[in-house]
């Protein structure tokens with residue numbers, strides 16, 4: 001096991017792309033893992049390959065560190081959960097105050113599966129884009145949840161795993177700023193053009209912040225963050 005090797009939970013979205021860049025500036029070896037959990041819009045998974053290719057092309061020093069990309073099939077998750085991310089239904093809040101885009105336990109499962117893979121690949125650090133700020137109401141994105149899980153996984157696998165969440169206290173404007181800090185205009189361009197965030201899987205409408213329907217909660221967060229980041233720059 002190496003604490004200089006990281007495995008990044010990489011979906012092809014804005015947050016995990018910035019986390020991947022973060023990892024590539026800190027670790028000497030970086031592998032990526034994506035999860036197919038029956039997302040009704042698989043467009044995010046298609047974006048993964050493009051983002052990886054573009055990052056390798058634009059940053060030769062990162063290319064040298066990028067190792068294997070893994071995909072894991074977690075399709076049972078959609079069979080056992082009723083959610084707007086895995087069913088074609090409207091996005092709304094449920095009676096408990098959670099949006100129906102919430103897939104119960106999703107991030108917990110992601111980390112446990114990633115740890116099992118990291119164990120085999122010798123990667124002691126797992127990196128995820130979970131975030132408490134701009135809080136979408138997902139209890140499995142909270143720092144306490146992630147860090148107590150890291151303890152459980154370390155005990156249960158008898159390996160000292162570290163779960164890193166560089167965006168935990170960063171808002172969406174800060175995520176754009178981080179992309180610029182880590183990779184300059186070239187990375188901002190990749191994030192804008194090739195990462196996907198929209199819950200509806202819309203790649204037909206291009207805005208200054210990238211592609212999306214423009215009015216689902218994910219697009220609203222991304223657009224709003226972009227606007228605030230841009231305002232702070234000028």
Ligand code: ZN
Nearest residue numbers: 198213216219
């Ligand atoms: Zn959208």
